[in-house]
Amino acid sequence: MxxxxxxxxxxxxxxxxxxxxxxxxxxxxxxxxxxxxxxxxxxxxxxxxxxxxxxxxxxxxxxxxxxxxxxxxxxxxxxxxxxxxxxxxxxxxxxxxxxxxxxxxxxxxxTLHKPVFDSRLLCLGDNSSIGHFLALKQLALGVGDVYGAISFNNEAHAREFSEYFDTYLQPIPDKNRGISLVSWLEQQELSNETVYIAGHCPTAMELRTYLKQRRDFSGSIKLLGFWD
Ligand SMILES: Cc1cc2nc3c(=O)[nH]c(=O)nc-3n(C[C@H](O)[C@H](O)[C@H](O)COP(=O)(O)OP(=O)(O)OC[C@H]3O[C@@H](n4cnc5c(N)ncnc54)[C@H](O)[C@@H]3O)c2cc1C
Structure with a gap:
């Protein structure tokens, strides 16, 4: 400059x-x-x-x-x-x-992320998106069912997350970025959820691509990349 x-x-x-x-x-x-x-x-x-x-x-x-x-x-x-x-x-x-x-x-x-009422809100992201999903939960209080998973590079932080915050978001120790979130999604039954994805941009795209291929998923996807 x-x-x-x-x-x-x-x-x-x-x-x-x-x-x-x-x-x-x-x-x-x-x-x-x-x-x-x-x-x-x-x-x-x-x-x-x-x-x-x-x-x-x-x-x-x-x-x-x-x-x-x-x-x-x-x-x-x-x-x-x-x-x-x-x-x-x-x-x-x-x-x-x-x-x-x-x-x-x-x-x-x-941001463009706000709770969609009468829908289950599925949150997916890395630890940079913890605040984002805490905020979404606060906005959805009493109206929407919020659940999901957060990936952590640091295993100790995954444990601390469970200790400090409500367990509606499952911490996933993850050394391979998106892979573990996809594995977690593979174990979930999906229907017409509103899915909120935030954090690492390439992982967010990967998760969206995966969700679009799921035959049981008929909901919508809201994506907000934070960093590359
Ligand atoms: C709408 C919005 C909300 C955000 N909210 C949060 C928030 O609540 N908490 C939060 O931590 N961040 C949040 N971010 C991301 C934040 O703005 C910065 O991008 C991030 O903190 C990196 O800034 P930096 O100066 O430390 O690193 P930079 O100089 O921007 O990046 C340096 C390097 O680190 C990498 N990097 C950046 N972030 C991470 C990360 N989390 N893990 C691993 N590598 C990384 C980059 O890819 C780059 O290679 C948000 C971003 C947006 C757009």
Whole structure:
């Protein structure tokens, strides 16, 4: 980025960036997955009817999307669930966060994923999509039956996921990305579910291709790729 582009971006940042406060950071063991509790005073969470994305400034001129989950409308708080198994500016940012830090973000916007009522909601993804499916579950509360599976590269994290969260999503230790999710699907009877797929883009495509070939499946597929 040249000097002029940097100047334009910093003018833009000064105008649009909003601030939030880190209330707590919980690292899983090993510390390559984090739950980050945030206070976002400027966000009206009451209006959320679909899964949201927040665009966070993770380093100079660099932004990443994360998914606000487990929100509380009254207190303006939510939790981000962030994987940092790989190296990148987002991973460096989340690994450095601590209670009391201020975060900057451009805004919060909707994704196209919202619960379809009167349908079973089948969720499939990797650990970067945990927040996404927690959010979908919160939106579907009392109306839709949510189930599915999440794949984990890290076996300890798969165990921690079961301990910390509701078990409506089955953790699958997975060193081969999509393969284990396909194996899990092979054991499921399908009918007219709404299937939500999020996370690693090539795995998401692979799962969609597999589902389209299933003769017993007559539902719909909603796909949101996070990373390649
Ligand atoms: C709508 C939306 C919501 C998202 N919500 C979340 C969320 O709640 N939690 C979350 O963790 N991520 C989420 N992501 C992904 C996130 O925005 C970043 O892409 C991710 O954190 C990587 O950023 P980075 O700077 O750490 O790595 P990058 O510099 O972007 O990537 C570095 C390398 O790491 C690889 N990589 C990226 N992510 C992963 C991963 N999870 N596991 C293994 N390798 C990876 C990339 O392919 C690349 O090769 C979301 C993305 C979108 C579009």
């Amino acid at each position: 040249n000097i002029i582009e940097k100047k334009i971006l910093s003018i833009f940042e000064n105008r649009v960036l909003k601030q939030g406060c880190v209330l707590e950071v919980r690292a899983w063991d090993s510390a390559t997955f984090f739950e980050v509790d945030l206070h976002l005073p400027d966000v009206d969470m009451e209006k959320w009817t679909s899964v949201q994305r927040i665009k966070v400034r993770v380093s100079e001129y660099t932004y990443r999307d994360y998914t606000p989950a487990l929100w509380d409308v009254e207190t303006h708080t939510c939790t981000l669930c962030i994987s940092s198994e790989h190296s990148g500016p987002g991973s460096d940012w989340v690994s450095s966060l601590k209670r009391g830090d201020t975060i900057s973000y451009v805004g919060v916007g909707s």
